Amino acid sequence: MTTSRSSNAVIFTIGAIISAGLLSYGLSNSVQNFRSFDRVVEVKGLAEREVKADTAIWPLKVVRAGNTQNTIYEELDKDIQAVRAFLLVNGFDETELSVSAPNVLDKLAERWATEDVGLRYTGEQTLTVYTEKVDRVRELRQQLSELGKQGVSLSGNNYESAVEYHFNGLNAIKPSMIEESARNAREVALRFAEHSESQLGKIRSANQGQFSIYDRDSNTPHLKIVRVVSTVSYQLVD
Structure with missing residues (x-):
């Protein structure tokens, strides 16, 4: 009877140690993943075009x-x-x-x-x-x-x-300007990652700003500036 109780106690102790080890590993891994997930850089990419009024x-x-x-x-x-x-x-x-x-x-x-x-x-x-x-x-x-x-x-x-x-030709240049602003945003993020000794991960979020059209200057109102700013958040990884 005593031997049986001792065996059960040993088994319980071993199980508790294993469970504690697994729990500790899981918490440590979770903290590392959380920290990695939480490292984010938000950048803006600008695209501008000078166009002629149509x-x-x-x-x-x-x-x-x-x-x-x-x-x-x-x-x-x-x-x-x-x-x-x-x-x-x-x-x-x-x-x-x-x-x-x-x-x-x-x-x-x-x-x-x-x-x-x-x-x-x-x-x-x-x-x-x-x-x-x-x-x-x-x-x-x-x-x-x-x-x-x-x-x-x-x-x-x-x-x-x-x-x-x-200027009514915005739809024709929208795709290329969005692509350009996103590319410029990525270049900024890459430089930031390089300086922080990190690597650029996946995109966390992206927001395309509104297009704006305004006169290049008061003397040439027939020349317009089209502008868009994209905001992109990237995950940083080691």
């Missing part, structure tokens, strides 16, 4: 003032037809032109009006060019004095007459 929106506003409404409407219509003819003879199509309704203001009808308003009526109307002929727009803007010589009264408001330049 669409232009050019508003040409004519303005008139007078003492009779009929005169204002007639002069606005005459000016708009002159602007239209000028554009058509210089390479634009009817499909690229649109004309707004005329807007005529009676100054005496305003709440703040007094008898001394000068010319009673002012009117304006806009012809807008929507085109892909960006270079032609830029060239023709330098020749607007020809319309002035014809008696056309164009608005001198720089804001209202400013040309909008847009």
Whole structure:
């Protein structure tokens, strides 16, 4: 009986030692894996392209003032037809032109009006060019004095007459720019791993930032900068 109890005690002790060893190994291995998993470097990769605008929106506003409404409407219509003819003879199509309704203001009808308003009526109307002929727009803007010589009264408001330049070809360059930003991010991560005497492991997470398009500078709004930043997290291993 005593011998049996002693044998059981020995077996129990041996089992406890083995279990403790396995548990210790498992915990040690888990800690090492956790530390390895926790070593992460987050880097950003930039890709930029300079592109040329492929669409232009050019508003040409004519303005008139007078003492009779009929005169204002007639002069606005005459000016708009002159602007239209000028554009058509210089390479634009009817499909690229649109004309707004005329807007005529009676100054005496305003709440703040007094008898001394000068010319009673002012009117304006806009012809807008929507085109892909960006270079032609830029060239023709330098020749607007020809319309002035014809008696056309164009608005001198720089804001209202400013040309909008847009780039609509983003989808065509997106894949290559995403690839470039990811490649640049990896190069940064590789240099970091090298300096920390580690190796680059698998990607933990990746985030592609939004594309942004803006003017290269205020003097050349027809030239755009397309930019994207990708953020990538890599695991570092020994």
